[in-house]
Amino acid sequence: MxxxxxxxxxxxxxxxxxxxxxxxxxxxxxxxxxxxxxxxxxxxxxxxxxxxxxxxxxxxxxxxxxxxxxxxxxxxxxxxxxxxxxxxxxxxxxxxxxxxxxxxxxxxxxxxxxxxxxxxxxxxxxxxxxxxxxxxxxxxxxxxxxxxxxxxxxxxxxxxxRAFHQLLLKTLGMGLDCGRIAGLEQRLSVDLNQLALEHMEEHLAAGRSVSDSLPQAIAFDLLSQAQHQRLRGLCQQQRLPAHWLGHLQPGT
Known part of the structure; x- marks a missing residue:
């Protein structure tokens, strides 16, 4: 790669x-x-x-x-x-x-x-x-x-x-806090949302826990309604930590 x-x-x-x-x-x-x-x-x-x-x-x-x-x-x-x-x-x-x-x-x-x-x-x-x-x-x-x-x-x-996104995914893969990546807030985007959610789904499918810092890599205001609903459902099923709900827009 x-x-x-x-x-x-x-x-x-x-x-x-x-x-x-x-x-x-x-x-x-x-x-x-x-x-x-x-x-x-x-x-x-x-x-x-x-x-x-x-x-x-x-x-x-x-x-x-x-x-x-x-x-x-x-x-x-x-x-x-x-x-x-x-x-x-x-x-x-x-x-x-x-x-x-x-x-x-x-x-x-x-x-x-x-x-x-x-x-x-x-x-x-x-x-x-x-x-x-x-x-x-x-x-x-x-x-x-x-x-x-x-x-x-x-x-x-x-x-x-591209290099930034790969660094972020490896940071998550190593169990490090992606919120400490310099400049992360300025890089939030639809593309990064997709990568972060794919990373989340892969972990869930493998029965692994999702990094507590992953929400910091997601621009929640740029998520689609379907993505919001998916995350809300995962929280309700207790497959994601409850603190994710605080990032989601009410009523989605």
């Missing part, structure tokens, strides 16, 4: 202010010894800006910085790895940035892949690494998939509808 790919931008456009803020959040609470190591790490990367240097420093981050939460969804190690990624790319020739990012994704462990994906929209605000994001979305690793699928603005900004 293929996904649509838009024409890529030739160069990475990095949102420097986003990484400056991540660096500030990381550095502010560091003690003297940890701050000294961190400064040495940045200097080492500047002196030897290569994938090998980044991999070495990234492996040291957990031991040196730990998993202490800093902000929602971020701990010290994740912030450090994100900043190091941006710093390394800054030291590359334009032509080498995309290949380097792909190399780092292939080399990274699951946690490193997740960090790269979470900051992909800030590393590549123009979407030239769309194929990398689509590749990540093909994984069966739930943690890595969640990093691209959930709360990730890259999806909202750069996925065409």
């Amino acid at each position: 293929t996904m649509d790919v838009t024409a890529p931008s030739p160069t990475l456009v990095i949102r420097h202010e986003a990484f400056a803020e991540r660096r500030r959040l990381l550095e502010q609470p560091l003690d003297t010894d940890t701050r000294a190591w961190w400064q040495q790490a940045l200097e080492q990367l500047a002196a030897q800006p290569s994938a090998n240097t980044l991999v070495l420093l990234s492996s040291q981050c957990r031991r040196r910085l730990g998993d202490i939460p800093v902000s929602p969804g971020w701990n010290r190690t994740q912030l450090a790895r994100a900043v190091l990624l941006a710093e390394l790319l800054e030291h590359q020739e334009v032509a080498g940035q995309q290949p380097l990012l792909r190399q780092l994704f292939l080399w990274g462990d699951d946690q490193e892949k997740c960090v790269l994906l979470k900051v992909l929209d800030d590393l590549d605000s123009q979407g030239c690494c769309l194929e990398l994001a689509l590749q990540a979305g093909r994984t069966n690793n739930r943690e890595v998939f969640a990093a691209i699928a959930l709360d990730n603005p890259f999806v909202a900004h750069h996925y065409q509808d």
Whole structure:
């Protein structure tokens, strides 16, 4: 199954202010010894800006910085790895940035892949690494998939509808909350309704429960009268959770 790919931008456009803020959040609470190591790490990367240097420093981050939460969804190690990624790319020739990012994704462990994906929209605000994001979305690793699928603005900004719809269906299939897909509300449509309802019917036919988040993928005001009646009947038969009734128009 293929996904649509838009024409890529030739160069990475990095949102420097986003990484400056991540660096500030990381550095502010560091003690003297940890701050000294961190400064040495940045200097080492500047002196030897290569994938090998980044991999070495990234492996040291957990031991040196730990998993202490800093902000929602971020701990010290994740912030450090994100900043190091941006710093390394800054030291590359334009032509080498995309290949380097792909190399780092292939080399990274699951946690490193997740960090790269979470900051992909800030590393590549123009979407030239769309194929990398689509590749990540093909994984069966739930943690890595969640990093691209959930709360990730890259999806909202750069996925065409077909790729977006496939990502949503896989999110549901993996038991994740599709309501956390960035830009979902703006993508609601008759076509997405059909896909969501087909997904629901497949689960019901197989005797499987329907995701609690599925209603967030449906534009109920765009449903046909027949679709409304079908959903209302399923609720009355207790084949769908009662909260679905709250989305349905009275009298349908």
